[in-house]
Amino acid sequence: MTEDQNINLVFAIGALVLVASALFSRRIGFGEIVRNILAWVAIFAVFIVGFSYQREILAVWSQVSGEMTGANEQLVVGDTLRIRQSADGHFWVDAKVNALPVRFLIDSGATTTAMTMRTAQNAGIDISKSPIPVILTTANGSVEAQRGTIQSLQIGPMVAQDLPVVVAEEFGDSNVIGMNFLSKLGSWRVEGPEMVLEPPTRAPAG
Incomplete structure (x- = not known):
């Protein structure tokens, strides 16, 4: 205890x-x-x-309520996505993985985007057949995961192609957006109760 x-x-x-x-x-x-x-x-x-377990309960409630109501507290302004902080203190976003709607927790402390095995399979993720798993250290201990690739991940107006992902059954019901996606953006920041995601700056036409 x-x-x-x-x-x-x-x-x-x-x-x-x-x-x-x-x-x-x-x-x-x-x-x-x-x-x-x-x-x-x-x-x-x-x-x-x-x-x-108030934090865990709030996290589950935020995820379930968002999926039931379809209200994710996110707003597209031009090419920018603004996400309001949920009751559990985290930022959740509705995305599309290979056109499949998936709800993610945005975690800047995660190096790589992570998905549950069931969600990855439903989205048709290309999962590595390597017999050697990736060992990840999580809050609940070490987890064995497989590497995979998301062919297309869309969050608001932003799309990432061929994004590396780790997949494991031990992730439970949580899908996580990690730094390997955030680092592809033009910028991301937290402004009070909102997270702001901006797309990469387009090179001027020459």
């Missing part, structure tokens, strides 16, 4: 002791006391889980 989870557990136990003391001080049947204690245990369990 993390330090925050330990603190939450101590708090919950203390609160349950107080609730139990209050119930036993009342002259009610033992069966009703047990039912009340179980109800409070359930309430505190929900509270602890919600507080301890």
